[in-house]
Amino acid sequence: MLFFRSEERAAKWCAGRGVPRRPLVTMNQLWKLATTWYATRLEAVARRPQASEMRALFASIGLDDDFWDPGSDRFG
């Protein structure tokens, strides 16, 4: 999970390693993921989101590809 300065930089990095380019996420989308995942992490009641909650979270910010589905078997 890495930062890239631009779409072109991400594409070049992937091509150079022969790995598929995955969906790119904006900083605002990433903030939504970070806050949902971690906002209560220091508290006793904190827990990781369950699979259905993960799917709903990703879908809520437009990440609805199988790539973001924790139950997907599409990727072997």
Next chain:
Amino acid sequence: MSADRDLGVKVAIYGHFAETGRRPEVVDVARRAGIDEAGVVASFQSLRAQRLLLLENDGRSIRMAPPFSGVPTQHLVEADGIGYFANCAWDALGVPAALRKPGRVHSRCEESGEPLDLPVGLEGPESSDWLFHCLVPAAKWWDDLVFT
């Protein structure tokens, strides 16, 4: 009960990270949680099974208590005068989110090496056109969390 012990250990781990920016040793967690070291190590294993913790091979050293990293990484977050290492780009924003404090994310573009210096407020990061890329599909994240 082990569930109560695990909870106390988890809170102690995160409390130490939040206050110091560094991983606690078993003895630190034992002192903070008020239990013996054997109980701490047992809870480490339990928390690992719950995917709340990643341990080094010795079973006693914390590699990751997401979003915090127990070892130095390329993702450094400064908040309230303390430096925190994050496990990945996602966790770099996760540190100020977990602390509920403004911070500053220092990282880099993985392709060009260009430095990222991103202020993050309580409502989120300053406007930025940098991007986040995750190579590993969500279903595989915990197969090899360090690689992910």
